[in-house]
Amino acid sequence: EVQLLESGGGLVQPGGSLRLSCAASGFTFSSYAMSWVRQAPGKGLEWVSAISGSGGSTYYADSVKGRFTISRDNSKNTLYLQMNSLRAEDTAVYYCVKVPAAMFFYYYMDVWGKGTTVTVSS
């Protein structure tokens, strides 16, 4: 069974940093692109970032470009999101999501983790 388990969320002050992790199991991790999607409290879904299966290509939403860094360790079947210079508007549930192809673009997202909550507040 394909499983994605996020961790690393929590309360952080504005301007602070946080690193999210996503442990993947049940599939050949390196064969698939992965993505992060977030959902602010009571709001809709916003794509944040994505990375190809090899890790060689990365993509970011304009809202996080220059502040967030996506990476993966295929030997550990783990996806990461390093979040720096956090703002109140980054407060959200962050979902780790699998893409059914090695490259990110032009594909939907087929498996979602349960999410981890990030709260940016003083």
Added chain:
Amino acid sequence: DIVMTQSPDSLAVSLGERATINCKSSQSVLYSSNNKNYLAWYQQKPGQPPKLLIYWASTRESGVPDRFSGSGSGTDFTLTISSLQAEDVAVYYCQQYYSTPVFGPGTKVDIK
């Protein structure tokens, strides 16, 4: 960026009746070289992550009940629940993946 809109914002349907959700993109998401519409539908139940229902506008994901169907092409799409069940209460999102992914604002479905 492509802008996605959905209508209605919410709807209440009697058990066993049909529910119809519309999704519109600001530009076509039909890729002419393969004649595929880059449009997906997701279901999000309260307190749960989204779940993929439909991709390529009309292909049902494995395990999704056949009362869910997707249709449309170009810029106008529809998700239909042919006979609403209690477990279908959720928010439904469309999403285009023709370019940088963008989700619609969601449509909340309740029981009347």
